[in-house]
Amino acid sequence: MAVARNPFSPRPVKSRRGGPAKAPLSREVIVAAALDLLRREGLEGMSLRQVAAALDTGAATLYAYVDDLLELQTLVLDRALAGVETGGRPGAPWKARLRDVLVSYFHVLAQSPGLATLAMRTVAAGPNTLRVLEALLSLLEEAGVDPGTAAWAVDLLLLWITGSAVEQSLRQGGRDPLGFVAQVIATVGSERFPRIHAARDELISGSGFERFAWGLDVFLSGILQSPRTPARPPRAGRRGARPAR
Amino acid sequence: MAVARNPFSPRPVKSRRGGPAKAPLSREVIVAAALDLLRREGLEGMSLRQVAAALDTGAATLYAYVDDLLELQTLVLDRALAGVETGGRPGAPWKARLRDVLVSYFHVLAQSPGLATLAMRTVAAGPNTLRVLEALLSLLEEAGVDPGTAAWAVDLLLLWITGSAVEQSLRQGGRDPLGFVAQVIATVGSERFPRIHAARDELISGSGFERFAWGLDVFLSGILQSPRTPARPPRAGRRGARPAR
DNA sequence: ACCTGAACACCGTTCAAGT
DNA sequence: ACCTGAACACCGTTCAAGT
Numbered sequence: 001m002a003v004a005r006n007p008f009s010p011r012p013v014k015s016r017r018g019g020p021a022k023a024p025l026s027r028e029v030i031v032a033a034a035l036d037l038l039r040r041e042g043l044e045g046m047s048l049r050q051v052a053a054a055l056d057t058g059a060a061t062l063y064a065y066v067d068d069l070l071e072l073q074t075l076v077l078d079r080a081l082a083g084v085e086t087g088g089r090p091g092a093p094w095k096a097r098l099r100d101v102l103v104s105y106f107h108v109l110a111q112s113p114g115l116a117t118l119a120m121r122t123v124a125a126g127p128n129t130l131r132v133l134e135a136l137l138s139l140l141e142e143a144g145v146d147p148g149t150a151a152w153a154v155d156l157l158l159l160w161i162t163g164s165a166v167e168q169s170l171r172q173g174g175r176d177p178l179g180f181v182a183q184v185i186a187t188v189g190s191e192r193f194p195r196i197h198a199a200r201d202e203l204i205s206g207s208g209f210e211r212f213a214w215g216l217d218v219f220l221s222g223i224l225q226s227p228r229t230p231a232r233p234p235r236a237g238r239r240g241a242r243p244a245r
Numbered sequence: 246m247a248v249a250r251n252p253f254s255p256r257p258v259k260s261r262r263g264g265p266a267k268a269p270l271s272r273e274v275i276v277a278a279a280l281d282l283l284r285r286e287g288l289e290g291m292s293l294r295q296v297a298a299a300l301d302t303g304a305a306t307l308y309a310y311v312d313d314l315l316e317l318q319t320l321v322l323d324r325a326l327a328g329v330e331t332g333g334r335p336g337a338p339w340k341a342r343l344r345d346v347l348v349s350y351f352h353v354l355a356q357s358p359g360l361a362t363l364a365m366r367t368v369a370a371g372p373n374t375l376r377v378l379e380a381l382l383s384l385l386e387e388a389g390v391d392p393g394t395a396a397w398a399v400d401l402l403l404l405w406i407t408g409s410a411v412e413q414s415l416r417q418g419g420r421d422p423l424g425f426v427a428q429v430i431a432t433v434g435s436e437r438f439p440r441i442h443a444a445r446d447e448l449i450s451g452s453g454f455e456r457f458a459w460g461l462d463v464f465l466s467g468i469l470q471s472p473r474t475p476a477r478p479p480r481a482g483r484r485g486a487r488p489a490r
Numbered sequence: 491a492c493c494t495g496a497a498c499a500c501c502g503t504t505c506a507a508g509t
Numbered sequence: 510a511c512c513t514g515a516a517c518a519c520c521g522t523t524c525a526a527g528t
Contacts, residue, residue: 006429025492048521058494059521069521120365120411125429130438137440151447156460159408160401166365167404184251184370193375195382202396214473215401222467228459270511293502303513304502314502494527501520508513 007071008078008126025055027065031075038076043114048072070122077118078126083108086135094142099216101135102161106212109165110172116165132158140223149228157219164215168208252316253323253371270300272310276320283321288359293317315367322363323371328353331380339387344461346380347406351457354410361410377403385468394473401468405460413453 010027033054038046048069052059066072085104088097109116133154140150182204190197206214278299283291293314297304311317330349333342354361378399385395427449435442451459 006425047519049519060495060523061493063522064492117366120408121362123415123426125426130429130433130441134438134441137444141440147444148447151444152451152456152459153463155412155448155456156405156463159412160405163365163404163408167400170368180251181368181370184375188375193379195386196375196379199382199392199396202393203400206397211397211400214397214471217471218398218401218467219463220467221470222463222465225466225470226459226462292500294500305504305514306512308503309511492528494525496524496526498523499521502518504517505515506513507515509511 006125007067007074025057025061025065027075030055030062030065031072031079034072034076035079038080038114038118039112041114042112043117046073046076046114073118074122074124075126077115077122077124078128080108080115081105081124081126081128081132084128084132086131088135094139095220098136098139098143098220101132101139102157102216103212105132105158106161106165106168109162110168110208113166113169116162116169119162120166143220143224145223146227146229149223149226152228153223156223160215160219161212164208164212168212171208251370252312252319270302270306270310272320275300275307275310276317276324279317279321280324283325283359283363284357286359287357288362291318291321291359318363319367319369320371322360322367322369323373325353325360326350326369326371326373326377329373329377331376333380339384340465343381343384343388343465346377346384347402347461348457350377350403351406351410351413354407355413355453358411358414361407361414364407365411388465388469390468391472391474394468394471397473398468402464405464406457409453409457409460413457416453 030051034046034051037050037054041050048062049059051072052062062072066075083104084101086101088100092100109119136154136157137150140153141147145153185196185200185203188196188200196203275296279291279296282295282299286295293304293307296317297307307317311320328349329346331346333345337345354364381399381402382395385398386392390398430441430445430448433441433445441448
């Protein structure tokens with residue numbers, strides 16, 4: 001069974017379009033144009049034909065640089081994740097720095113509705129995804145989470161943030177997929193669904209960011225209290241994968 | 246500004262196709278045919294044209310019963326959620342019953358890749374979604390979670406489960422969107438990404454269900470320890486949207 | 491070798507025309 | 510009133526032909 005090629009490895013294609021009339025094509029300019037289109041027109045607007053048109057060429061030309069639409073989407077997603085800040089304030093405690101990384105990730109995705117949706121359906125294992133992953137593992141280690149738990153926890157964290165970003169971008173996206181739900185919840189009868197009726201205000205209360213902040217607390221306290229492996233006494237080994245706490 | 250019509254309210258359309266040759270059309274048979282197609286062919290396969298073809302008619306005909314593709318997808322999702330069991334074993338403690346509901350929800354979505362993806366991008370506020378919501382609120386109340394926290398917690402729970410179902414269905418779906426990631430993680434260099442390298446096995450370990458079970462523990466302990474409002478002594482009143490806080 | 495227009499097999503949606 | 514074929518404006522992808 002053939003394994004998918006790594007879309008992030010360079011491929012030997014040279015553009016022959018030079019001069020002032022047309023800028024030379026490359027993976028970079030294609031991905032940049034696509035990301036721009038994604039931000040302006042949403043996920044649906046980022047079609048191969050539209051990207052090609054923005055670059056003054058035909059859709060078929062793009063196939064010299066990209067396998068298919070899925071690969072382009074994967075590249076675009078990782079490119080967008082370049083905006084996630086993982087540096088962090090040097091002196092700050094781990095919790096503040098972890099929050100910073102996650103908030104940055106959330107903001108990058110929530111910037112445009114298309115991006116969050118794309119992140120939900122695509123698993124990008126590009127350089128920027130890996131950079132974020134590494135940063136999160138490092139911070140969890142610093143927090144005293146054992147490696148086995150941390151490995152699963154990052155998955156959980158990214159899953160939750162991505163989903164939250166989708167909700168948030170829908171919320172501010174206007175096109176009322178949320179207004180409809182709010183309307184239904186507001187008009188639910190107290191006989192059939194007494195608890196929904198009682199909680200109708202709370203169910204839709206809070207900004208996306210308030211919910212995000214609360215969710216982060218839930219996650220962190222949950223993760224800190226649900227180690228996959230029971231805590232062990234510190235070892236003397238090199239890399240300090242010490243259990244802590 | 247116009248608010249979206251509730252797609253779950255009945256609409257007055259009568260089919261004129263009777264007799265043995267063609268079964269009469271209705272919202273129900275259209276949704277059933279679409280769900281069947283979704284399960285067999287995935288989300289992409291469930292096009293209006295394909296659904297129409299399965300019902301021996303043209304795509305235009307469906308527009309008498311359904312506003313557009315989005316509405317059909319919303320109806321299909323809620324219909325699928327009819328399979329979620331909220332009854333529960335009467336005598337069991339709340340945690341076991343909560344787990345049962347969530348596991349059932351997870352299984353229904355993970356059954357077919359298209360369904361989980363659909364749930365991720367669609368907010369269905371149909372009768373079955375409401376039924377699940379009501380059950381979860383009830384169980385969280387029983388667990389001692391205050392109403393304000395419970396209202397936000399169900400959102401978090403459903404978000405996480407849906408995301409987990411997407412991952413799970415991708416995992417078993419074969420078409421290697423995960424094999425690629427696993428490959429990248431396995432070959433990541435220990436210089437640039439030391440923690441990813443060290444955790445390369447743990448990052449992809451565990452079955453979808455094992456991760457689900459662990460995630461549930463994380464959630465519950467996190468939610469139980471992160472009340473939005475400080476814990477109060479039990480009251481004697483019936484139930485009321487009391488001011489709180 | 492890169493680039494391209496045209497073609498193929500699809501979409502969702504609309505609409506005038508049928509019964 | 511329901512149903513329909515045809516048309517419109519799109520898709521992703523392939524391929525033979527250009528330079």
